Amino acid sequence: MNRLLIAGARLLDPESDDLHRPPTADLLIEDGRIAALGAEATARGAGAPRLEAAGLLLTPGLVNAHSHSHDTLLRGLFEGLPLDAWGALSFPSAWSRRPDAEVHLRTRLHAAECLMHGITTVQDMVTLQGADRAQAEAVIEGHRAIGLRALLGWQLADRGMAETLPFAAEVLPPDILASLPRASDPAPGMRLVESLLDAVSGRLLGSVLAPSAPQRCSPTLLRWAAGLSRERGLPVCTHLYETRAQAVLARTAYGEDGGSLLNHLARHGLLNERLVIAHGVWITPEEIGRLAEAGGHLAHNPVANLRLLNGAAPLRQYASAGAGIALGCDNSSAGDAQSLLSAMRFAALYLSLQSAAPEEAAASAFRAATLGGARALGLGGTVGGLRPGHRADLALFDLSDPAWVPLNSAVRQLVHAEPARSLRHVLVEGELLLRNGRPTRFDPAALAAEAEGAHVAMAAEYTALRTRRAPLVKALLALDARARRHPLEIDGLLLDHGARH
Structure with missing residues (x-):
């Protein structure tokens, strides 16, 4: 023993x-x-x-309930960009296929940073470049090398980009609109995920399902995730209402669901105790109540919410409704650092401003970073406590x-x-x-030198990408400005959405 x-x-x-x-x-x-x-x-x-x-x-040990290792090598490149414009430069789909060794490196760097901030469990929501098993295996082995407890979610989306943006046909120039990615067949990604559920095994590795966001996923993909979650008892981690534009899209394109992306998830079988929504900034009090009633969870990412100009999640309302609250660090090129110490501080500050009992804000943030994250990821009673x-x-x-x-x-x-x-x-x-x-498992100086070597190889491609995609970024900024002018009954830039109700 x-x-x-x-x-x-x-x-x-x-x-x-x-x-x-x-x-x-x-x-x-x-x-x-x-x-x-x-x-x-x-x-x-x-x-x-x-x-x-x-x-x-x-x-x-702290539980990082929402993060993405795929852009770790892009930290520090972006500032002042809203989500869609930032994504045009940072999402893996914008880049040439990355070498497996680079994928392994960036995963190790991501996990190492978590470790050195006291994080012992990380939910890594990874976007592969297609249904690429070699890249997936590089991620798996990268996490094994560092030794944290990791729950891996292979992020899937299959709807055309124009369908995910409000007013795209109205605002985007025809050439930009024609250049956006089209809808794709979800079957290869679904098959890869199913095959990886058994490969992601051992005492420290586990799985979650990761349909990217309701507006990015077809009904086929959402129903598949719901069925597999039910069959395997797996959490479903997805992005919901991260931006104002997404709330506008819900009102303008999801009339069948009452203008609600949460209702859309519910209609396809995903609103239950295994649902973990990341961000949840531009959400109504009624939707928060439904999430809580179903036993669902918020993965709150306060630093990234600010860095991508989205505002603050109404934490007081989530807490009052009884929803589970966890904390995450999100992308390293948007949330800056895999530090739940920073996330706790921002979460506590927002909760103090929103709460009738501000003296309990630090304790609430600490519990979200430990017990709350464990419960959200299906690890309650296993990690997060003493x-x-x-x-x-x-x-x-x-x-x-x-x-x-x-x-x-x-x-x-x-x-x-x-x-x-x-x-x-x-x-x-x-x-x-x-x-x-x-x-004890790696030399930080050697890891840093390896990462600097990879950065040199990426720098020229990034410069070319930024030049090539400048018209797209400009068009997406105009689209974001149009969405911000559209009236909404909530305001994620206020300290508390309830101020409008």
């Missing part, structure tokens, strides 16, 4: 009523699980190898760092005081993947 006693840490349990001054206690790990806490751990752990943790704060039986996915922070001094509130200082530099150890399944601030 593999055993480890973590001795003398302060245990920040998200299920505790007091997250400000957590108690000091031992924690015993046996065969990758939390076996005991407190006096029982001390007694049972006699003779076990020890990790001395006096002066450290121990938390559950209870016997949970997997030993843990993060430990050094309380002597200035971010923690003096220790007035562990949870508030975790969320607000920039504690990333104080991260000392990260464990997944009881294995130390970060020890004394250094990764």
Whole structure:
């Protein structure tokens, strides 16, 4: 039996009523699980190898409930672009087929960054360049190399791009309109996903289903995802109401569903406890109520929502309705960093502005980044907590760092005081993947050098892509401006949609 006693840490349990001054206690790990806490751990752990943790704060590993590894090498290239214009330059479909080695590299870089921010579970919603099994296997092996718990979702879409944009025929020049990607056959992607469900296996790898967004997927694709989710018990992760334009599209093109993309998902069997919607910014209170009633979840991405000029999700309304709330980091070229520490801070700040009980905002953000993410991804009771039986996915922070001094509130200082530099150890399944601030499975300098080499190869293609797609980007910016002028009954740029109701 593999055993480890973590001795003398302060245990920040998200299920505790007091997250400000957590108690000091031992924690015993046996065969990758939390076996005991407190006096029982001390007694049972006699003779076990020890990790001395006096002066450290121990938390559950964080759960990144929505991210995309496919654009990791494009970080820092974009600013001030709304979603569709940004996507014209960043989506994999804009680029030539990437070498398998590059796909493997960017996946490792993505997972490594998660690890070095205390994230132990990541939901990676990957877009492949077609039904490309070699690329998929490069992603799988990339995650295995770093050693995090990863839930992989192969993002699928099959509708023509013009169908996903409001006023496309009205605003876009004919040559631009004619150049947009057409509808495609979803069958190859569906077959690939089905074949990968068994390949994505092991104690650390799992699957979710990832229809990109309701407006991007045909009824055939949505019904297939609903059926496979029901058959396999898999979460369905999709984008919903990320932008104002998407809410406008719902009102102008989805009359059969009452102008609601959530109703469209429901009509095709996807509104249930396995549904995880990313972003959910431009959503009505009525739709939030329906999501909550069905047991669904929001994967809130506060940093990317701002970076892509979309506003703020109405978190207070989600919480009041009883919807599950998780946190995500989204794309590295839109959300900037795979840091749930930043995401927690932004989420807490927005919730403080929206909430009648702002003093609880930091605790709510911490719980969303741990328990909420675990529940959304079907891992409730497995990760995200500090209870016997949970997997030993843990993060430990050094309380002597200035971010923690003096220790007035562990949870508030975790969320607000920039504690990333104080991260000392990260464990997944009881294995130390970060020890004394250094990764144990890879050399950061070597990984950085490898990434810089790939960047050199990509730079010329990016310059050519930016020039070639400049007319498309200009047209999409005009389309976004047209959508922003269309009247809506909600406003995602307000602090709380309820202000309009």
